Amino acid sequence: MAGNAAYDWDAFDSEDYLEHNYANLHDEDRKILNFVRDFLCGQSFDPETRGVDVGTGTNLYPALAMLPFCQEINLLEFSAANRNWLLNQLRHYSKNWDSFWQVLSEQEIYRTVARPRERLHRITTVRKWDILDPDPEQKWDLGTMFFVAESITSFHEEFTAAIGKFCALLRPGAPFAMTFMENSSGYEVGGRPFPALRIDVTDVREEMSGLGNGLEFHRVDVGAQPLRDGYSGMILVHGHVK
Numbered sequence: 001m002a003g004n005a006a007y008d009w010d011a012f013d014s015e016d017y018l019e020h021n022y023a024n025l026h027d028e029d030r031k032i033l034n035f036v037r038d039f040l041c042g043q044s045f046d047p048e049t050r051g052v053d054v055g056t057g058t059n060l061y062p063a064l065a066m067l068p069f070c071q072e073i074n075l076l077e078f079s080a081a082n083r084n085w086l087l088n089q090l091r092h093y094s095k096n097w098d099s100f101w102q103v104l105s106e107q108e109i110y111r112t113v114a115r116p117r118e119r120l121h122r123i124t125t126v127r128k129w130d131i132l133d134p135d136p137e138q139k140w141d142l143g144t145m146f147f148v149a150e151s152i153t154s155f156h157e158e159f160t161a162a163i164g165k166f167c168a169l170l171r172p173g174a175p176f177a178m179t180f181m182e183n184s185s186g187y188e189v190g191g192r193p194f195p196a197l198r199i200d201v202t203d204v205r206e207e208m209s210g211l212g213n214g215l216e217f218h219r220v221d222v223g224a225q226p227l228r229d230g231y232s233g234m235i236l237v238h239g240h241v242k
C-alpha cells in the first residue's frame with residue numbers, strides 16, 4: 001500500500017505504456033469511445049468551450065473526443081516523461097490514433113473536422129499539474145479524466161480527493177466523463193510497478209453521488225486479451241458537475 005507521492009512518475013515509460021495500451025484500438029476502448037462520443041454529441045457547447053483532460057499520460061483519445069466541441073484543450077499531466085511525449089505527439093500525432101478517430105467519425109460532427117491532427121496541434125496545450133494539489137481558481141467547461149483516480153494511488157483518501165478535485169476544475173453544469181479500472185491490483189510500466197486502488201462501480205457511485213447530476217454508469221468487461229493482469233473490467237461515468 002502506498003500513496004501517489006511514493007512513485008517516480010517522471011520515470012514513467014511513456015512508450016511502453018503506449019505500446020501496451022494504445023498501439024492498437026482494443027475492444028474495451030472502442031466501447032468506451034462509443035459511449036463518450038455519443039454522450040458528447042448529445043450536449044450543446046458554446047463556441048468558447050475550454051476542455052480539460054487530467055492525467056493524459058499517452059492517451060490522446062479523450063482529447064480527440066473533445067476536439068470538435070472546444071476552442072481550447074488543456075492536457076494536465078504530472079509526469080515530465082508524459083508531458084514530453086505529449087508535446088512531441090501534438091506536433092503530428094501517430095497513425096495508431098487514426099483508428100480511434102475513425103470510431104469518433106461515425107458521428108457527423110467529427111467528420112466536420114477536416115484535419116484533426118492540425119486542429120489538435122493548434123488548440124491543445126500541455127501543463128504540469130498535480131490533481132491532488134489544492135483547488136485552482138480556474139474552471140473549464142468540459143472535462144475528462146481517464147484511468148487516473150484509481151491508478152495513481154492505493155489510498156482511498158487520494159482516490160476520493162482526485163475525483164473531487166477533478167469535478168472542482170469544472171464549472172457547475174459542465175459535462176464530464178471519467179473512466180476507471182475495476183478491481184485493479186496495480187500495473188507495471190517499463191518494468192516499474194505503479195499503484196492502483198481496487199474499486200468497483202459501487203465505489204464510483206458513492207464518490208459521485210454528491211458531485212454530479214444526470215449520472216450514467218457503464219461497465220465494460222475485460223476483453224479476450226486483457227491489457228494487464230489483475231483487473232476485471234472498466235467503468236465509465238458521465239454526467240454534469242453539480
Ligand SMILES: C[S@@+](CC[C@H](N)C(=O)[O-])C[C@H]1O[C@@H](n2cnc3c(N)ncnc32)[C@H](O)[C@@H]1O
Binds near residue numbers: 057132145146148
Ligand atoms: C494509469 S495512467 C492513465 C493515463 C491515461 N489517462 C490513460 O487513459 O491511459 C495515470 C496517469 O496519471 C498521471 N498522474 C500520476 N499522478 C498524478 C497526479 N498527482 N496528478 C495528475 N496526474 C497524475 C500519470 O503520470 C499517468 O499519466
